[in-house]
Amino acid sequence: MNKAITCLTPCPVCGSTHAEAVAHIDGKTGEPLVTVNCNGCGLGRIDPLPTVQALEAWYASHYRQDYKGAFQPALRHVLRAGRNALDRWGWLQQQLSSHGLGLPSGASTLDIGASSGEFVYLAQARGHHAHGIEPHAGYASHARDTLGLRVENGSLHQLLPQKHEGQFDLVSMFHVLEHLTDPLATLQLIKRKTAPGGCLLIEVPNATRFCSPRYMFFKAHTLYFTQTSLHQTLHAAGWHVLAHNEATDDNLLVLAQPSSPTAEATTPAWQANRALVQAQQRRTWPAYLVDQLTSGRVVQKMNKRQEEKRMVRGFDGARAVLDHLYQQSTHRPPEKTKATAAA
Numbered sequence: 001m002n003k004a005i006t007c008l009t010p011c012p013v014c015g016s017t018h019a020e021a022v023a024h025i026d027g028k029t030g031e032p033l034v035t036v037n038c039n040g041c042g043l044g045r046i047d048p049l050p051t052v053q054a055l056e057a058w059y060a061s062h063y064r065q066d067y068k069g070a071f072q073p074a075l076r077h078v079l080r081a082g083r084n085a086l087d088r089w090g091w092l093q094q095q096l097s098s099h100g101l102g103l104p105s106g107a108s109t110l111d112i113g114a115s116s117g118e119f120v121y122l123a124q125a126r127g128h129h130a131h132g133i134e135p136h137a138g139y140a141s142h143a144r145d146t147l148g149l150r151v152e153n154g155s156l157h158q159l160l161p162q163k164h165e166g167q168f169d170l171v172s173m174f175h176v177l178e179h180l181t182d183p184l185a186t187l188q189l190i191k192r193k194t195a196p197g198g199c200l201l202i203e204v205p206n207a208t209r210f211c212s213p214r215y216m217f218f219k220a221h222t223l224y225f226t227q228t229s230l231h232q233t234l235h236a237a238g239w240h241v242l243a244h245n246e247a248t249d250d251n252l253l254v255l256a257q258p259s260s261p262t263a264e265a266t267t268p269a270w271q272a273n274r275a276l277v278q279a280q281q282r283r284t285w286p287a288y289l290v291d292q293l294t295s296g297r298v299v300q301k302m303n304k305r306q307e308e309k310r311m312v313r314g315f316d317g318a319r320a321v322l323d324h325l326y327q328q329s330t331h332r333p334p335e336k337t338k339a340t341a342a343a
């Protein structure tokens with residue numbers, strides 16, 4: 001079947017309107033939703049892409065609930081997010097040190113999409129001047145009121161332009177880029193707010209990972225990255241990739257620095273690929289069921305939930321859980337390393 005289509009909106013990275021359809025329905029709701037693999041650069045995206053304004057309006061209405069400061073994430077969520085923060089922090093430190101780099105003491109850090117604040121809390125616990133931006137009113141107020149953090153409530157499009165040029169030594173953004181419609185403009189804006197010699201730590205879901213055939217494509221994710229398309233997007237926005245994890249991991253983690261200011265801005269030679277189409281062809285129900293039965297993933301998930309439940313018993317709040325985790329784990333090695341230095 002020929003799935004070549006001409007898109008309603010151009011690719012926000014390479015500008016091409018030619019693509020191959022990967023899916024036609026929203027995996028969560030079953031409603032019609034076209035997801036494509038760009039012929040130009042290999043980026044995945046929904047088509048048509050919403051405008052920045054439409055997306056902002058959706059998040060604003062979705063997240064603008066009045067929590068009256070009473071919103072509290074479950075302690076199990078805090079524990080899991082705290083452990084993720086430690087893994088990412090450990091990976092970051094390892095990569096920086098392998099490049100002879102390091103954060104200055106008292107560095108200014110910004111976590112975009114800070115959620116309930118675990119990464120900001122960790123950066124602060126390690127002696128840095130930590131900031132966060134979070135669109136969800138409940139999470140932002142939890143981070144401010146319960147954890148005592150500098151986390152502002154609002155979208156990155158509202159809040160980031162107000163920051164000083166070159167203000168941050170480290171900007172982090174975990175599971176945010178795949179929700180945007182203007183990745184180049186956003187990454188260029190972050191670059192302007194990053195100090196000379198500063199860095200950007202990004203994590204997005206790996207769009208080629210194996211999973212249920214229905215789950216993968218849904219409205220909240222506007223963009224789908226492979227390692228290649230993520231790196232190309234960063235290069236096109238003026239970033240140099242310092243280090244990354246394995247292309248086969250469930251999430252893609254990248255450490256980047258602003259390209260040298262003397263480097264000429266050139267249009268990258270896009271490396272097109274059909275990785276999303278091929279990954280989707282591998283996601284069949286029989287393959288998924290066999291994987292679920294033989295990989296031990298279901299049991300691992302259940303065991304992990306039980307361990308988390310046991311672990312948080314006896315803690316009276318998020319701060320106590322994180323203090324325990326971060327004080328205990330100053331030298332905890334990250335779980336998902338095997339990082340590869342970028343060529």
Ligand SMILES: [Zn+2]
Nearest residue numbers: 011014038041
């Ligand atoms: Zn493209």
